[in-house]
Amino acid sequence: MYNVAILFERQLIELDADQIASLHEGVDDEITYHLLLPVAESQIAISASMAALGAGSITPIPDPETIETLEDAIRQEGEAGLNASLELFRARNMNATSALAEGDPLDELVDLVEQYKCDEAIILTEPHVVREFLHLDWTSRARRKLNVPTLHLLEGYTFSQQADI
Numbered sequence: 414m415y416n417v418a419i420l421f422e423r424q425l426i427e428l429d430a431d432q433i434a435s436l437h438e439g440v441d442d443e444i445t446y447h448l449l450l451p452v453a454e455s456q457i458a459i460s461a462s463m464a465a466l467g468a469g470s471i472t473p474i475p476d477p478e479t480i481e482t483l484e485d486a487i488r489q490e491g492e493a494g495l496n497a498s499l500e501l502f503r504a505r506n507m508n509a510t511s512a513l514a515e516g517d518p519l520d521e522l523v524d525l526v527e528q529y530k531c532d533e534a535i536i537l538t539e540p541h542v543v544r545e546f547l548h549l550d551w552t553s554r555a556r557r558k559l560n561v562p563t564l565h566l567l568e569g570y571t572f573s574q575q576a577d578i
Contacts, residue, residue, distance in 0.1 A: 415442040416529045418561075420449045420514075420522045420551060421537040424494035426569055429537060430501035436535075436564075446502055447529050448511040451518040452491035488513070519554050526559055534563045540578060 419433065437444050475483070495511050502509035514521040526534055536552045552565035567575050 415440050415444045416447060416531040417444060418447045418449065418522060418525045418529065418531040418534040419537065420451075420518060420534070420555075421498070421568060422451070422539060423568060424450075425498040425501055425537070427501060428571065429566075429568055430498075430505060430507075432566065432572060433535060434505055434507060443508065445508040445510065445529070447525055447531065448495065448498055448502070448509055449514050449518070449522060449525055450491055450495045450498065450511070451514040451521075452488055519551055519558065522551075522555060523558050526561060531561055533561050534559055535566060536563065537566045537568045539568055 415437070417433075417437070421429075433446070491513050495513060499509055499511045512521075512525070522534065522536075525531070534555060536555060538551060552563060556563045567578065570578070
């Protein structure tokens, strides 16, 4: 059994699934992909508040009921994106499991790699030039914490497009 942990920022598209499948065409073992999609309710709320402050407007702190409603909506959106991504793998006859990461994505990735004794990790993100330059991105942090090969791919970009970025 060859296990691959995949941490990604947003719903995967067919191109992402095809490229991941192509990476393992020569692997003789049965492969299982373990998909992990973060849901960061508090970060989104904080970002929205900070954006409002930066725009010169002051937004009142939402009441707990409003926050709970937003968190539920965000979780449902995350579950929908995770399920759609899982279906991309299943449509290609690829074994896969899936989970939402509700805590620190990197800590949950480490736990996932340990739980399934993963042979490698793949992290798919949108380009984050500043984070990557400062080595604060998920991939740089994961490489310091994981004892498995860790590959960084850009969501929605072909391999050749990624080489040009």
